[in-house]
Amino acid sequence: xxxxxxxxxxxxxxxxxxxxxxxxxxxxxxxxxxxxxxxxxxxxxxxxxxxxxxxxxxxxxxxxxxxxxxxxxxxxxxxxxxxxxxxxxxxxxxxxxxxxxxxxxxxxxxxxxxxxxxxxxxxxxxxxxxxxxxxxxxxxxxxxxxxxxxxxxxxxxxxxxxxxxxxxxxxxxxxxxxxxxxxxxxxxxxxxxxxxxxxxxxxxxxxxxxx
Numbered sequence: 001x002x003x004x005x006x007x008x009x010x011x012x013x014x015x016x017x018x019x020x021x022x023x024x025x026x027x028x029x030x031x032x033x034x035x036x037x038x039x040x041x042x043x044x045x046x047x048x049x050x051x052x053x054x055x056x057x058x059x060x061x062x063x064x065x066x067x068x069x070x071x072x073x074x075x076x077x078x079x080x081x082x083x084x085x086x087x088x089x090x091x092x093x094x095x096x097x098x099x100x101x102x103x104x105x106x107x108x109x110x111x112x113x114x115x116x117x118x119x120x121x122x123x124x125x126x127x128x129x130x131x132x133x134x135x136x137x138x139x140x141x142x143x144x145x146x147x148x149x150x151x152x153x154x155x156x157x158x159x160x161x162x163x164x165x166x167x168x169x170x171x172x173x174x175x176x177x178x179x180x181x182x183x184x185x186x187x188x189x190x191x192x193x194x195x196x197x198x199x200x201x202x203x204x205x206x207x208x209x210x211x
Contacts (some may be wrong), residue, residue: 001117003182007098008145008156009071012061013132019075020082021109025091028052038087039094066139072146074132075102077125080109089116099146101153103128114175115184119146121153127167131155134164148179 028051029041040054047062049055056063062070073079073092079102080088089112092100099119113120123131134155135142145154145163151171155164178188189196 001182001184001187004098004117004119004148004179006145006147006149007071007119008143009098010067010069010139011072011074011101011131011135011144012067012070012139013074013136014061015074015076015128015132017076018078018081021080021085021088021106022082024080024088025085029091030085030087035090035094037094038091039096042091042095068140069096070139071096071098072144073097073100073102074128074135075100076128077103079105080113081106084108084112086112086116089113089118093118101128101131101144101146114178117179117182117184119148119179121146121169121171123153123167123169130165131167148176151176 023045024043025038025041026044029038029044032038043060043062045051046060047057049057058064061067079100088109093116097118099121100113101121101123103125104122105113105120110120131144131153135144141158142164143156143158145156146152147154148171152166152168154166156162157164177183
């Protein structure tokens with residue numbers, strides 16, 4: 001899994017509340033066994049003009065030229081609610097989303113983000129709106145910088161080389177470490193392999209009839 005330390009990029013506002021996992025990746029788009037190919041189905045119900053087509057909807061934010069190369073989403077409260085489908089996170093990741101900033105997340109979705117290398121940032125609603133106002137002025141120039149090492153989000157202007165505003169966020173130390181080190185659940189477990197092997201050895205000695 002790719003490490004997340006500091007990321008700066010174009011941010012797109014999708015400020016509706018309760019954007020659920022079926023909106024993020026409709027069930028009709030989940031035709032593949034692997035994670036590959038899901039990015040094309042991201043927000044398919046909004047991104048395309050027809051349910052089973054691929055004609056871009058020009059009114060959808062990610063289809064607008066000023067939001068090209070979006071890697072950060074600014075979302076409304078309870079983003080990723082609904083079902084537990086991990087495909088929603090896989091689709092975001094394949095599209096190129098590195099982080100989602102919102103006042104709150106669906107619990108399972110939040111943890112799926114961590115396990116797949118996407119940073120979910122919780123900020124107050126007013127702070128999210130302030131960041132959205134910043135990027136909407138000039139999305140390619142008014143970008144966001146997310147520093148996971150020091151746990152803050154800043155609004156920056158590339159043309160002026162200025163930091164406009166900064167907001168701190170919180171994340172559990174274990175989750176921060178997973179993202180900083182690029183560890184999924186399996187890789188995190190394997191960090192304790194020596195302890196696992198030691199336990200296995202002592203267990204076999206203590207209960208030889210079980211092994």
